[in-house]
Amino acid sequence: EAGVTQFPSHSVIEKGQTVTLRCDPISGHDNLYWYRRVMGKEIKFLLHFVKESKQDESGMPNNRFLAERTGGTYSTLKVQPAELEDSGVYFCASSQDLLGELFFGEGSRLTVL
């Protein structure tokens, strides 16, 4: 069975540009989470989908970030326009149960120059 996959693995963009990150969760997992880790800091919660609905987006930094999960399958996280402080590793994770094991993707490393 395929695990959580994320694309791209690494993206380098200039300040002001747009980037879209994609996450394909494990099939059948209704819960999908986006997290971000800035170098040396915690894995910080961004938002949580249950199927196609945003359950909790309290961790989204500002309105430059937009997440979608059309049809309750894959999800995208768009950053527009990107700022320097958006650099970090963006992790997607999915789970079958609430507060059960999170299955992480390998992350998308975003570098904003």
Added chain:
Amino acid sequence: GENVEQHPSTLSVQEGDSAVIKCTYSDSASNYFPWYKQELGKRPQLIIDIRSNVGEKKDQRIAVTLNKTAKHFSLHITETQPEDSAVYFCAAPSKKGYNKLIFGAGTRLAVHP
């Protein structure tokens, strides 16, 4: 804001020694405490978790202990091996909504042969 405090940030041990990582949480109602391991270049993976109805859980060389009174939990690795070298993250449910985990800042463990 809410957070999970994790210490130490780095830990260096000789092969065969024990390693202990400690986390402190703030919400006394929290009831689920997982530990994730992230090897270099790989995705975080769950290695052990504990629920608040028990004080200790073991799985071969790793164990987690929970002190609900003091609101801290610890990861214990015995007879460390070089392959234990990784970044370890603790987590606890958010008191603002129990459907998401709040992670610590991570501990980089280096096991030297």
